[in-house]
Amino acid sequence: AQSVTQLGSHVSVSEGALVLLRCNYSSSVPPYLFWYVQYPNQGLQLLLKYTTGATLVKGINGFEAEFKKSETSFHLTKPSAHMSDAAEYFCAVLYSGGGADGLTFGKGTHLIIQP
């Protein structure tokens, strides 16, 4: 079974500061990993994903994440926070060995940007 743990339901950073959102996963096989952002009453937008290859993945809006197999982690970072980054962020995992499966989501982290 696969699961996703996001540490911290709320993270608050100052505008211009480093953003770090943590995600750990458990999977019996190499997973595909995703970060999504959700603004209020909207669907999900993909920020970035890791499938294979380079473990440091760059996404949209200046976000990046690094897949660390030894730590079973896929933390999301951004060097300098912007007010527009305030949103809900979800880490998700997909079992890579099967056919079409739904994503398993973490509980989400609400990112608050302080002016």
Place this chain on the structure above:
Amino acid sequence: GAVVSQHPSWVICKSGTSVKIECRSLDFQATTMFWYRQFPKQSLMLMATSNEGSKATYEQGVEKDKFLINHASLTLSTLTVTSAHPEDSSFYICSLQGGRGFGTEAFFGQGTRLTVV
């Protein structure tokens, strides 16, 4: 990427009535679509997998007779909440996603906010 259109974006209905939510793939033939439910301030939970031309596969704990899914074409899947009750009030989101050989990215609809009064 693929464009997924979900309609309506919000709906208010009376307890005991049924509500239909549509999920359309505008530029991608989706053999499989997924329906998620998101309660306030919680994560998305997969409800069911919608397969074109066959019966949907429901996750454990999801009542198939209450949440009717129809995927009659490669571009349309519908979720009908039958005999809705206030506890069904939630944010429902569909997605289409490739399986093996079709890529891993999931494309989400805008979501439907259902309020049952």
